[in-house]
Amino acid sequence: MKEKPAAMDSSPNITSLISDFITLLQTSGKSREVFEHVGPSHSEEDMFSYLWSLQEAHQSLTPTPVSAKKSQDIAESWLERGEKELFQGNLEEALESYSLSILFAPHPPLPGGPGGSDVDRLDCPDRNNNFDILIADEGKEEGRRRTYRDFDLLARGYGGRSAVLFEAGHYRKCILDIDAASNYSADESHREPLAERRAKCLARLKAEEENGKIPAKKKLAKLSDSAGSEAPELPDPHPAIPALGKVVRMAFAPSQGRYLIAGRDIGPGETVCVEKSYCSALHAQHLLTHCCVCLLRSLTPLPCPFCTAVIFCSEACRTEGLAGCHWQECNILPTLVNLDMGANSLLAYRIITHTSYATLKDLLLVLKSEECTKPPETIGFDEDGMYISSSYRPVYHLVTNRKQRPPTDLLRRCIQAFVITKLLLESGRYFVKDDSGAFDPTLDDIVLVGSALVHHMMNLLCNAYAIGGR
Numbered sequence: 093m094k095e096k097p098a099a100m101d102s103s104p105n106i107t108s109l110i111s112d113f114i115t116l117l118q119t120s121g122k123s124r125e126v127f128e129h130v131g132p133s134h135s136e137e138d139m140f141s142y143l144w145s146l147q148e149a150h151q152s153l154t155p156t157p158v159s160a161k162k163s164q165d166i167a168e169s170w171l172e173r174g175e176k177e178l179f180q181g182n183l184e185e186a187l188e189s190y191s192l193s194i195l196f197a198p199h200p201p202l203p204g205g206p207g208g209s210d211v212d213r214l215d216c217p218d219r220n221n222n223f224d225i226l227i228a229d230e231g232k233e234e235g236r237r238r239t240y241r242d243f244d245l246l247a248r249g250y251g252g253r254s255a256v257l258f259e260a261g262h263y264r265k266c267i268l269d270i271d272a273a274s275n276y277s278a279d280e281s282h283r284e285p286l287a288e289r290r291a292k293c294l295a296r297l298k299a300e301e302e303n304g305k306i307p308a309k310k311k312l313a314k315l316s317d318s319a320g321s322e323a324p325e326l327p328d329p330h331p332a333i334p335a336l337g338k339v340v341r342m343a344f345a346p347s348q349g350r351y352l353i354a355g356r357d358i359g360p361g362e363t364v365c366v367e368k369s370y371c372s373a374l375h376a377q378h379l380l381t382h383c384c385v386c387l388l389r390s391l392t393p394l395p396c397p398f399c400t401a402v403i404f405c406s407e408a409c410r411t412e413g414l415a416g417c418h419w420q421e422c423n424i425l426p427t428l429v430n431l432d433m434g435a436n437s438l439l440a441y442r443i444i445t446h447t448s449y450a451t452l453k454d455l456l457l458v459l460k461s462e463e464c465t466k467p468p469e470t471i472g473f474d475e476d477g478m479y480i481s482s483s484y485r486p487v488y489h490l491v492t493n494r495k496q497r498p499p500t501d502l503l504r505r506c507i508q509a510f511v512i513t514k515l516l517l518e519s520g521r522y523f524v525k526d527d528s529g530a531f532d533p534t535l536d537d538i539v540l541v542g543s544a545l546v547h548h549m550m551n552l553l554c555n556a557y558a559i560g561g562r
């Protein structure tokens with residue numbers, strides 16, 4: 093979708109907040125004092141605590157909440173646009189318009205999901221992976237529909253998109269949208285044409301299968317979802333660093349830190365590293381084109397039931413996202429995006445929420461003491477001598493270059509951490525205990541998390557990797 097992220101609006105971004113902060117500091121005569129507390133010789137805790145203690149910081153650096161709410165009017169206008177584009181045969185534009193209509197249309201909470209009811213979870217087919225079940229389970233279809241029939245605008249969006257997909261020859265995807273349309277439609281008269289289209293899709297799929305025919309070349313083929321590829325097998329893994337092959341060796345030099353060297357000649361195409369990222373986040377400009385869980389591009393996205401800031405590629409990703417990473421960010425992501433602090437702030441937010449407050453509280457003191465006590469070449473390795481990519485330890489111990497940074501750069505990292513901490517508090521979904529839900533964090537809790545964020549705003553600049561693609 094070409095639309096800018098739904099969250100972007102005219103509320104102040106980070107540059108404007110910083111400008112207000114500087115003005116307030118000048119007015120109160122504290123411009124100098126700031127750099128007595130923020131500089132390379134100060135710890136992350138000291139710098140963050142000082143900033144958090146400043147009334148001027150709270151006054152100027154508290155972000156204005158931005159919402160990305162559903163909108164009947166916007167959904168209707170995209171629906172009309174979709175109908176027009178479809179009538180004119182512009183399938184690509186029609187598909188985008190209907191997807192935007194689905195994104196903005198008011199949506200019921202998902203059964204069994206956050207904010208949902210106790211209704212049993214629908215037997216939802218996975219939109220990408222279980223097409224054959226769709227066809228085999230035709231008789232059960234009636235039972236899995238008929239749950240929310242008062243979301244007609246949503247139903248019309250799915251119905252319109254199914255017409256585009258039918259025209260383009262994407263029959264399996266078409267059936268999924270028809271089923272969604274039937275599920276949310278209150279209007280009996282809409283269901284008849286949908287049922288006819290569904291029957292035609294099944295007939296064409298059956299004919300293709302029986303005749304062993306290669307499906308006709310589909311229109312919109314270039315818009316097909318990007319395929320997730322299986323990770324390659326890593327031959328001969330390193331005994332202490334399972335993500336690397338044995339062929340690679342880690343070395344250390346005081347001037348360069350840790351680095352890898354090849355133990356022998358490595359041939360072209362030889363696999364030497366297979367590593368799942370600890371955490372990932374989309375660049376803001378891809379939030380409406382790529383799934384916020386698996387990061388794949390999606391041709392027929394599913395919406396978040398609560399916001400218009402992200403999309404999901406499948407029911408599986410939507411379930412996973414709403415139970416984890418997206419649920420934690422759903423009510424503050426539009427504000428975070430609007431601040432325009434760059435991809436690292438989105439990633440830092442996800443690292444902190446993925447790690448959880450409880451883990452951070454348990455681990456942070458240990459990790460900080462390791463920084464001072466362990467030989468530098470062993471930093472990031474656990475007590476068993478293993479370097480585990482899924483653990484927070486190696487992520488925390490990535491180099492920050494704090495001592496080489498000028499005070500103005502450090503102040504900027506502290507300000508970014510300050511703003512993200514404000515959003516963690518605002519979300520009400522981070523400072524939680526398993527047994528008793530959300531709690532009011534103490535000043536120590538806030539400084540613990542804020543200083544970890546300062547740390548990540550520095551180490552991500554030196555260590556985060558971006559992947560570009562369609």
Ligand SMILES: [Zn+2]
Nearest residue numbers: 383386405409
């Ligand atoms: Zn996905």
Ligand SMILES: [Zn+2]
Nearest residue numbers: 396398399422
């Ligand atoms: Zn959301």
